[in-house]
Amino acid sequence: MEYTERTTETELRGAFVRVREEVGKAVVGQDAAVTGLMIALLAGGHVLLEGVPGVAKTLLVRTISHTLRLDTKRVQFTPDLMPGDVTGSLIYDAKVGDFEFREGPVFTNIMLADEINRTPPKTQSALLEAMEERQVSVDGESRTLPVPFMVAATMNPVEYEGTYTLPEAQLDRFLLKLVLDLPERDVEVEVMRRHAAGFTARNLAAAGVTAVLDADQLARAQASVAAVGASADVIGYAVDLARATRQSPSVKLGVSPRGTTALISAAKAWAWLGGFDAITPDHIQAMVLPVMRHRLQLRPEAELEGVSPDVILRSIMQQVQVPI
Numbered sequence: 001m002e003y004t005e006r007t008t009e010t011e012l013r014g015a016f017v018r019v020r021e022e023v024g025k026a027v028v029g030q031d032a033a034v035t036g037l038m039i040a041l042l043a044g045g046h047v048l049l050e051g052v053p054g055v056a057k058t059l060l061v062r063t064i065s066h067t068l069r070l071d072t073k074r075v076q077f078t079p080d081l082m083p084g085d086v087t088g089s090l091i092y093d094a095k096v097g098d099f100e101f102r103e104g105p106v107f108t109n110i111m112l113a114d115e116i117n118r119t120p121p122k123t124q125s126a127l128l129e130a131m132e133e134r135q136v137s138v139d140g141e142s143r144t145l146p147v148p149f150m151v152a153a154t155m156n157p158v159e160y161e162g163t164y165t166l167p168e169a170q171l172d173r174f175l176l177k178l179v180l181d182l183p184e185r186d187v188e189v190e191v192m193r194r195h196a197a198g199f200t201a202r203n204l205a206a207a208g209v210t211a212v213l214d215a216d217q218l219a220r221a222q223a224s225v226a227a228v229g230a231s232a233d234v235i236g237y238a239v240d241l242a243r244a245t246r247q248s249p250s251v252k253l254g255v256s257p258r259g260t261t262a263l264i265s266a267a268k269a270w271a272w273l274g275g276f277d278a279i280t281p282d283h284i285q286a287m288v289l290p291v292m293r294h295r296l297q298l299r300p301e302a303e304l305e306g307v308s309p310d311v312i313l314r315s316i317m318q319q320v321q322v323p324i
Contacts, residue, residue: 012221016042016273018212022067025209026201027060028194029187035273036178036290037064037152041218042225042269045175045262046131046151048116048294055180057154059201061112066204069214070109071146077119083126087136088143101138106130109146109215113153117163124170127151131173148218168253168297175262177294221272228268229278233323238263238284244316245296250307253297263291281322288313 016038023034033049037060040047049057058074065072075086088104105111106127116124129135134149135142153174156163171177183191199207213221238260246254255263267283276283293309302312 009224010275012217012224013273013275015213015217016221019064019067022209022212023060023063026063026199026204026207027056028190029183030056030060030180033060033178033180034064036176037061038273039266039269039287040152040175041068041148041150042221042272043175043262043265044148044150044222045265046173047153048171048174048177049152049154049180050157050177051154051180052182053156055182057180058112058114060180061110061152061154062201063204063209065110066209067212068218069211070148070218072110072112073105073108074112074114075105076114077116077123079119081119081123083123084138086123086126087130088138090139101141101143103143104136106136107143107145109148110150110152113151115156116153117155117166120164121167124164124166128170128173131170148215148222171294172256172258174294175266176290178290179293225269225272228272228276230264230268231278234279234281234284235264237281237320237323238267240320241284241288241316242292244320245292245312248312248316250299250302250312251296252299255292255295259292259295263287266291285317288317 019038020031020034024031027034037047041064049060051057062072062074075081084104086104087106088102090099091102092098093100111130113127129137130145130149131151133142134145134147136145137143151174155166182188242255242257242260242263245251248254263284264279266287267279270286271277271279271283274283289310292313296309296312298307298309298312
């Protein structure tokens with residue numbers, strides 16, 4: 001089905017269902033992560049994908065971009081990666097006798113920052129302006145990034161050797177943090193069956209993955225998401241959840257107002273996908289873990305006791321009163 005300017009909102013929403021189906025031709029058993037990436041795209045945010053190597057983090061991002069006809073560039077983050085390798089730099093052109101700007105891989109629709117926590121904080125921070133302002137500044141000149149623009153960063157669990165902790169300021173700029181676990185046995189068997197039948201992650205077309213939407217339709221969907229309503233009671237509920245994280249005895253640094261804004265934006269995208277005109281407390285609750293888990297900085301004693309952000313957030317949701 002071809003999508004035009006006359007495409008109805010219902011048809012547009014249905015197209016995102018088809019995106020999930022197309023992604024399923026290449027990625028097995030990561031439905032929550034697929035939905036999370038679509039929510040981030042609809043809300044205009046960035047995504048952090050955490051998981052051990054080999055759980056299809058990179059393949060998932062590549063497949064999503066393929067189904068939406070979006071340009072994607074991949075950067076392998078390594079300890080020797082420099083900021084200019086990401087943003088671009090001035091290169092001397094001997095033919096014209098002057099310096100010219102050579103764009104870095106950040107000039108794309110979806111930048112896949114692979115293993116972002118394997119590079120030092122200085123290079124990680126090179127993405128801050130791009131993620132927040134949708135531009136990069138080189139030699140005093142600002143250059144606008146393409147629209148849409150999203151950073152989809154993969155990372156290994158912080159306990160792994162050779163990893164760096166992401167700066168708090170950068171973590172706060174990721175709309176969602178999605179955790180990809182090792183697959184259940186039946187899912188892993190299906191993955192092996194597909195590979196035995198000839199599937200290769202390098203050739204999505206051969207797997208039957210087709211494009212469903214493009215940047216223009218995505219922009220229309222984003223506008224519809226922005227128009228989803230949010231009552232004063234539901235907004236107050238989101239604020240109360242964020243404030244409760246700051247008061248938790250296990251938390252050293254709680255969720256900032258930017259995090260509350262992210263929670264409402266993600267809830268709007270989730271509500272729109274479900275056909276709702278306004279967000280409900282259920283939509284807020286569904287987004288609490290992926291939106292807030294990376295924004296909590298735990299106290300050392302809580303970490304020593306093995307307390308996780310998800311456990312704290314679930315406890316907070318049980319304690320904060322839900323509006324009727």
